[in-house]
Amino acid sequence: MARMHTRRRGSSGSDKPSADEPPEWSDVDSDDIEARVVELAEQGHDPSQIGMKLRDEGVTGTPVPDVKLATGKKITEILEENDAQSEFPEDLRNLMIRAVRLREHIRENQQDYQNKRALQNTEAKVRRLVKYYRGDEIAPDFQYSYDVATELLELEDE
Missing domain, CATH: 1.10.10 (Arc Repressor Mutant, subunit A)
Structure with a gap:
């Protein structure tokens, strides 16, 4: 399958070895x-x-x-x-962190067109994931924006 924001094809990762039971040397309860x-x-x-x-x-x-x-x-x-999961799925949270960092970088370096494009791509991925998770894992009326992301990430860090 091709990559999302370029025309190149991605390299496939390695597959996990198939196993039906844990190895004998790992006998943890x-x-x-x-x-x-x-x-x-x-x-x-x-x-x-x-x-x-x-x-x-x-x-x-x-x-x-x-x-x-x-x-x-x-x-x-x-x-x-055990009610120990985070508020947002891990992939969505990591993309929001990246988008916030990119926006802060662009605020300081306004001529950095390559990272402006990277920000557009990252925010597009975030919006796509929000649409996917909406209703099940996040609130049905959640809308991504930079301000919302910074608030959520600050609350999560505390």
Whole structure:
């Protein structure tokens, strides 16, 4: 499939090896994994960061290669069950952070046409994602704007 805002084709990523059960060397209890996921979320980590931390550090020193194989649930499902999820989906939040940073950069560097285009593309992606998530994961009347994004990101940081 081609990239969204250029005519180039993207390179495909690697596929995860197919497995039906966790490896024998990773015999961590699923309750311990869920507790660690909630603990990391309370420390302010995103679901993708939680997965990497569990892969690298693990629970009590034993790495967890795949949370879904070990517990039967995705990280986001575990966070929903324990009311530890963030207000906005991770991909939308990251794009809003990028758009706010780009707008602040353009305010200081008005001749930077390349980043003006990058801001337009990023805000288009944000609007597209807002449309996708509207009603299910965010409020049905949510509209993206720079002011709304800065307010939301400041509230989330506190």
